Amino acid sequence: MADDSRLSTSSPNKSIEELTPDKASKLSPEEAKTYYTWSNFFGALMSPDALGRTYVAVQSVVNEERDCKKCDEWKEWLFSNSPIIRFLSSEISKIGPPLDPSHVRCRRCGVTQSGGFDSNYGILLCANTFRTRGKLEDTLAHEMVHAWDHSRFKVDQNNMRHQACTEIRAATLSGECRFYREFWQRGQYKVSEGFQDCVRRRAELSLRARPQIKDEQMAKNAVNEVWDSCFTDTRPFDEIYR
Template structure:
């Protein structure tokens, strides 16, 4: 995601992760495997099986916690309520019926689809602040799609909405970068974070060739999209 990246093709319905129907392999969800992971002795396959089993077994509680955070943020978050109002002005309606918490099989924290709404990946969240950043990110995408008629097949469009969502959601503020992603640079920290996350998101698009292609798309729209703070007056998170 990486730090549960929002943008692994979040706008494309085919790329929005869905819950798996497979049964958990509980032979890997043990204290032995857990301590092997802590000590660095577990293989990547063992690590993945452990976390897959954990997510399946904790799915119900993860979703309930996610829904509790979502409902709280709809009531009390200034950012979420502002974006909800701005989306409404464009004819959209974001509510608990189309902002849904599900277990995801990929390392992303959320996704957006114009026809279905916002997906919150319940098994990826650290805390309510993480849910708030994700909701804000996806709400920026929703606003962009309604305001600018974003083309899913146009990588420049995709790069622009990813730049704006990373900039305005608060996910790239210094404290988040410092404590959760071990990014300790101070100079140009915001810009570097936004570039990194936007590039990762564009790379996940089916029509993106490679990292160099994604980087070029981000660079081509950077000046206009990074400076565009609509519907906010300025970057404040």
């Protein structure tokens, strides 16, 4: 979880319990270092969820430069070597403005977000959330499906049917719901219809982050309304990629 060699031993030992995850993410790097201590590290390992999230937020501030550098390196590698990223980049350029590494920015984000797409600014990758290049690849592919949808279908940001459809497609086509990711990393053990369950769950979670969605049931209803047509639409792929 932590880069132990960098944990502070000389700074005043401020208790992590004084912070919330949101406040921790807004600390300056120097302020965060006062919480980045051995005692807080081991306390977070044994802590309730909120305390653990707070320490992760502090860690993200301290390691921001390192995380963004690693994210940029992985991003460049994927655009050159990943079949799914290269394919999506090529397909996007056929129907709209090209999307290359210069349109993808690595930044530190809040602890509940891994990426995002904006038609005016491109793709955001939350550098502090990626522990492997594979996870970054899934997130980048997810956001690139949104980019393709925006160019092909002119997605309305305020239309929740449109938003539900692009979230279903992104979860289906990006690879984030393949079996080993669900089984080993998320603890989802259901085999029968597990892929469809994952797509539904992740589409609903994404929708619930939007201010127009008032509650869990509203997100479920939006997904159900467009499920049959959007889950089976694999464009620009011939079939579900993986």
